[in-house]
Amino acid sequence: MLWACIVLPHLALDGVLRRRPDAGPLVLVDGPVNARSIVSANREAREAGLHVGQRLSAAQALLTRFDALPYDREAVDRWHRFLAAVAYRYSSEVSLLPHAIVLEVSRSMGLFGPWPRLEAMLRADLAALGFRHRITAAPTPHAAYVLAGVSDGQAVLTPDTLRRALQGVPIGKSRLPAAATEALPGMGIRTLGQLLGLPRDGLRRRFGVELLAALDRLTGELPAGLDAYRPPDVFDLRIELMHEVENIASLVFPLRRITGDLAAYLAGRDGGVQRFVLRLEHRDGKVTEVPVGLLTPEREPGMLFELARGRLDQVQLPEPVLAMRLIARDLPPFVPGGRDLFDERPANALPIEQLRERLRARLGDRAVHQLDSTTDPRPERAQAVAGQSPCGSGFSRDAFAFTNPKSPIPNPGSKASRLKPLPQQPLPQSDEPRPTWLLDRPIPLRGTAPRILSGPERLETGWWDGGEVCRDYYVVETSLGQHAWAFCAPGEQAGWMLQGWFA
Structure with a gap:
């Protein structure tokens, strides 16, 4: 078996930055109200001298103007599961680990090609969605998880080379039980190679069976014991805007982002969407709903964006918009349209189905009809x-x-x-x-x-x-x-x- 691990070291910050493309210095803070500290900072904030672990009060004394947003654990969980749904496109065996996703890819390589090509596809998807990442591969999910914590791009493709790859991993980055990682350096055991060479009986007496089980899962002697992830049957994503939006043109960027997320989710499910609803949230709980319906299932991101924008352009905003939410419940199977082997259409020719949907979005549902035949010769x-x-x-x-x-x-x-x-x-x-x-x-x-x-x-x-x-x-x-x-x-x-x- 071969497992890929995707570590997402900046998941919370990337979830914020992807809806703020031109953000200045920005940090995420957490902790008690009177003792908040920085848990994540973007590049502009770091260049200005702000850093993780710094008290917010000290940061404000150092830099007068920067944005400080609360660390949102619920948002982190939503993005974590969303990216797992995206990874589901490449494997039916997907599991969640803290700030990481693991997926079994040995069978997937028969469809997507060898590991370097599959790795490149994973990276392209994550980069397009705006999430920084590290990716490694190893014969066990826990080993891939450990290796991703110390390097990016490492690939251990056979069980015979796994122990050698783990030799130099520091104990502090071994992701073993906390009691062991704290005690072992004091005993002179600073790498996984040293730990794996110690007698098992002595480790059992000192640390119990929990440490031995973790080592066996790391090397593949025991099953991984991970819960399988399955994408939900409903897509529901909300983007909170950074300021009140009073015109439709300013909603184009978040609309492109949210429809792109829908397309990535659909690719993970190998499905399409036929109906979805855009909900524009205003003050006092007021909502403007923009339904989008298609005649056939679709999942191409540009197409979904064009259709949603066509519907949105017809809306008159009653009040400023505070947030945008997309809900898709009608998710039928998707069958890509076939083309002839010697199709002579230009490469940029628009398929008739997409042209039809764009016309319906721009002109209205009643403006485009499908013709039917009759038996009347007149x-x-x-x-x-x-x-x-x-x-x-x-x-x-x-x-x-x-x-x-x-x-x-x-x-x-x-x-x-x-x-x-x-x-x-x-x-x-x-x-x-x-x-x-x-x-x-x-x-x-x-x-x-x-x-x-x-x-x-x-x-x-x-x-x-x-x-x-x-x-x-x-x-x-x-x-x-x-x-x-x-x-x-x-x-x-x-x-x-x-x-x-x-x-």
Whole structure:
């Protein structure tokens, strides 16, 4: 087996800095109100002379302007579990240790590649989320945890080399029971190598079985004994803003961050999201809810951000925003869209599903429809909005209900509808010259008489409902150079009626 350990030495501070990209000197403080001390400091604060363990009063005497925020243990726990959910993408065996995450990766390397590649993927994910880290690998989770405490990037890939890698680890960083780590240096035992060479009976008499069990878990003689972590079925993340926000534009950065977190969580679950809610929190407990719904599950971070921003842009803020919260409960399985092996679309072409969702976000749910086919051959009745037609859902070219000699005409009545080419001009060689834009109803084609490109094709149909039509259809070019589909009365080339436009 091979275990990876991710140590998160600045979890609390990174959780704050990721929502404050341009923070000045900032520290986290903890302890009694009258004796608070610094537990974490960012780079600007350290360069100004502030350091961990320093009393807040001493720091204020040294530096007049800096931000001091309370150390939030609940927030640290939330970020810890969130990153475990992200790591779940790479392994089904994930466990939590203090300020660290361990995951079994020997089977994962068959999917993601050798350890250096998998390590690089883990680091890229953590860096994109804004969390500093150290990563090591070892045959046991506890050994990986110990090694991550003394170095970054070390990889012990076989059990035979594990004891050698542990030889020089100081006892103070061995993560063994506290009673032993405090007493052993006074006995002249300062490294794990020295400790592992001592007689076990003497260690048992002096420190009990707890120390021996810890050593056996470290070397793999005993099972790790860790609780498995499972991601929750609901994503619920809240970002408290540093100041009151009065316009939508100032919410773009936290929105990008929170939707990126949702995408990382979904990748860990190997799932997607179809509905989620943005909650904008105001004073006195007031909330503005912004629902975001998709037609199909999605998890691409840029897509989720664009959709949420499109919905957010339509909101009028009643009051300043103090916090943003994203809740996603509808998390169905996600199936990536397939592409042809020889797909000739440009690399930056937007898939139709993403284009559709962006249009819905920008224009509203009712502005974009899926077309449905009908069995009526009249062009103005050949299309319907999906869900409003008695036919099945989905759009097909048969929705136009026209045929060429290779395709039979639909039969809505007791006798056949007729669409036939007349002998005056040959039909063009291209397949079914039908416009992509059909008008809801024909309208007069004004202006100079068009130039006929092909046709006519005669349509005789509609006798079963009293709406019988008899028309000669042509592909024409207008005086402005536009290609149109138009008809006139049988045998005539005047009184043109426009039916649709070609792209």
